[in-house]
Amino acid sequence: MKAAVLRAPQVLEVGDIETPEAGPGELILSVRAATVCGTDLRILSGKKTKGVRFPSIIGHEFAGVVVQTGSGVTAFKNGDRVCMDPVIPCRACSYCKAGLENVCLNRQAMGYEFDGGFAEFVRIPAIALTSGNVFKMPNGMSFEAAALSEPLACCINGQKNAQVGLGDSVLIMGAGPIGLMHAALAKAAGARQVIISEPNASRRQAALERGVNHACDPMKESLLDFVKQRTDGLGADVVILAIGVPALANEALSIVRKGGRVNLFAGFSQGDMSSIDVNLIHYNEITVTGASALTRQGYELALHMLSSGQIDATSLITHRYAVADSMAAFEAASNGSALKVAIHNE
Numbered sequence: 001m002k003a004a005v006l007r008a009p010q011v012l013e014v015g016d017i018e019t020p021e022a023g024p025g026e027l028i029l030s031v032r033a034a035t036v037c038g039t040d041l042r043i044l045s046g047k048k049t050k051g052v053r054f055p056s057i058i059g060h061e062f063a064g065v066v067v068q069t070g071s072g073v074t075a076f077k078n079g080d081r082v083c084m085d086p087v088i089p090c091r092a093c094s095y096c097k098a099g100l101e102n103v104c105l106n107r108q109a110m111g112y113e114f115d116g117g118f119a120e121f122v123r124i125p126a127i128a129l130t131s132g133n134v135f136k137m138p139n140g141m142s143f144e145a146a147a148l149s150e151p152l153a154c155c156i157n158g159q160k161n162a163q164v165g166l167g168d169s170v171l172i173m174g175a176g177p178i179g180l181m182h183a184a185l186a187k188a189a190g191a192r193q194v195i196i197s198e199p200n201a202s203r204r205q206a207a208l209e210r211g212v213n214h215a216c217d218p219m220k221e222s223l224l225d226f227v228k229q230r231t232d233g234l235g236a237d238v239v240i241l242a243i244g245v246p247a248l249a250n251e252a253l254s255i256v257r258k259g260g261r262v263n264l265f266a267g268f269s270q271g272d273m274s275s276i277d278v279n280l281i282h283y284n285e286i287t288v289t290g291a292s293a294l295t296r297q298g299y300e301l302a303l304h305m306l307s308s309g310q311i312d313a314t315s316l317i318t319h320r321y322a323v324a325d326s327m328a329a330f331e332a333a334s335n336g337s338a339l340k341v342a343i344h345n346e
């Protein structure tokens, strides 16, 4: 089969490798759509290393059709259209027991410990089936939309941590695909207004076309003033940092209102440090949260929101490539010309 194989940081080779076979309890999927995540780009550039193997196949946002079932599989059959939450919790560690499976001590993930979706076929390990990480796609849902359930579920996790809700003024820093998903979720959660901060003009335009109320170019005007003018001088109820730039953490703290919430959603590079004015957190009683991966519950909700049309994420996909052209796909995803990039197999 054709696959994009990660040989080393910065070295992605497209070539023919052995097609996987289903062992007991496993599935083989013909991958129909796999979308490129910012995390994939950080893995490729060598900025993210945790759980990454060489050689391996990355890609954790995918959907496809079952073409082979291993012995003992009864819940799925050939021809089923499926997608999956790629982060497989152990269900036994203290965090899993406490309902924090996204930070499971023994979590294993597709595209990391297990080969992922940038290939013609992907092997779904037995543990993913027994843990309930594999979902049948609702009728009528596209493979692209199903692939996007993963990033949307990660955003749902972040918004739950930030407690975005009815009447909130929400500032999202960064209007990439993740920022735009956050905007859509905030609206669905009942936010009074969503403000986005984004230096790239076409991304600001994309945000406004998707119902964001105000878009600020932080290179041209003060984001703090922009937000204060639209929040009676108070600041945003919630600020979501959807770009992994550590220096923006302090800016987020300065823009949120007293008693507000800041969510550091985007991942940073290993070892990144940031200086913050600690008194902003102290005197303004700000709640700062993080966001790590997703839960099966969040994935199921994302799948529902996308298949019902409550959230349209498919329009975020601006570029499509075949597996053989994976290099071009990664290039488009990293140079900012694309919003979300999908790799397809026909």
Ligand SMILES: [Zn+2]
Pocket (backbone or CB within 6 Å): 037, 038, 039, 060, 061, 150, 151
């Ligand atoms: Zn992702």
Ligand SMILES: [Zn+2]
Pocket (backbone or CB within 6 Å): 089, 090, 091, 092, 093, 094, 095, 096, 097, 101, 104, 105, 106, 107
């Ligand atoms: Zn666990």
